[in-house]
Amino acid sequence: MENSLKTPLNQPQLELLKMFSREVDSQHWLEIKRLIVNYFTEKSIDGANKIWDEQAWDDQKVDEILNTHLRTPYRS
DSSP: OOOOOSSOOOHHHHHHHHHTSSOOOHHHHHHHHHHHHHHHHHHHHHHHHHHHHHTTOOHHHHHHHHTOOOSOOOOO
């Protein structure tokens, strides 16, 4: 079975590989993963809040989106 990359590694991926070229115990790795997840969670929330403010969303707009049927109907 061939294990080749379809896309080259980007700069952050290469830097992470360099950083973890030494052994990292499982507890430290868990802490690092939590930091990364928290970072991207914060960025996502900040982005959502920015859109909320820029487009003056309110609870009524959220309800409208939640109750809108956007799927393409399937044909039998």
